[in-house]
Amino acid sequence: MRFEIKDKVVPDLESPKDLRLIEDIKSNSLIPPSNKGLLIKGNNLDAMVSLLGQYKGKIDLIYIDPPYLTGLDFKTKDGNFAYTDKFTLDDYLQFIYERLYLMSLLLKDTGSIYVHVDYRTNIYIRLMLNEIFGESNFRNEIIWHYQTYQGQVKEYFPRKHDYILFYVKSKVYNFNLLKDGVIGETVDYTRWKDYFNENNEILGSNYPSQDTRFLGYLRRFKKENHRDPCGSDVLFRMDGKTIDSVWDIKAVDPKSSERNGYPTQKPETLLERIIKASSNEGDLVADFFCGSGTTLAVAQKLNRDWIGVDIGDESIKTIRDRMIKLDSNFKLYSI
Helix, strand or coil, X not given: CCCXXXXXXXXXXXXXXXXXXXXXXXXXXXXXXXXXXEEEECCXXXXXXXXXXXXXXXXXXXXXXXXXXXXXXXECCCCCEEEEECCCHHHHHHHHHHHHHHHHHHEEEEEEEEEEECCCCHHHHHHHHHHHHCHHHEEEEXXXXXXXXXXXXXXXXXXCEEEEEEEECCCCCCCCXXXXXXXXXXXXXXXXXXXXXXXXXXXXXXXXXXXHHHHHHHHHHHHHHCCCCECCXXXXXXEEEECCCEEECCCCCXXXXXXXXXXXXXXXXXXXXXXXXXXXXXXXXXXXXXXXXXXXXXXXXXXXXXXXXXCCHHHHHHHHHHHHHCXXXXXXXXX
């Protein structure tokens, strides 16, 4: 299916606005973190145009969680206005297209972009990403299955998932396959004593050939250690299962210490998975709808440089406080 916005209006790239430094926040640690951050208050369209001069083709990973066409205004836990999600469909499509276009310019050739959407916006943004980044550079439609209370509905199944669209900029890109934990298996001498002699040496080929579990341990041990095991070799460690495209991750619990009162806050576990998969330590991670600051907080903890942009006063206040608590080095600008 082809998708095209007629009369595309792309931003004016020739007249970037100035970024004005508001605050230069330093770590209080005796050994400060090696990474650094950049937080910008203002329209993300203007901010991205201004960032092109220094950061064009420099960002390793972009994650965004843009508006969902809900037709609502959102407030913080304290009742303060956070952001509006009121658009006509035409205005929304142009709004998103312009910003995705700029992100494609800022993204490194080996970079990746993850766009968080729901059932309202998935089809539109998926087709835009196909056009801007290329259908062949689509990698995953990730299903985030969360657990939140939604009362009783009778007309449809309760909606308990979002989509995260994962695209890359080129065929050569950074990706780290993730495993879900590590399984430890203790293989003690008592359990396997019939396979060892009095000197704790393996009994050649005299063990039952139908014991496939022991054979599996034996082959792996010999491959990794270039010798036969003995009775004192008691621990075999195996990787957990490969993480696939369906993610069962709980939403942020209202009573959790992670909750900061900003609406639509995403859990750190979700962003940790994305950032670990598509970046490495020292890389640059950006979020141009940074809201509650989860992307930036996780990037900070994982030793990535970061850029965050949001237009809302409550967003910037929330993120500033959050990053100071993490003892971050960052500069706060306005545009």
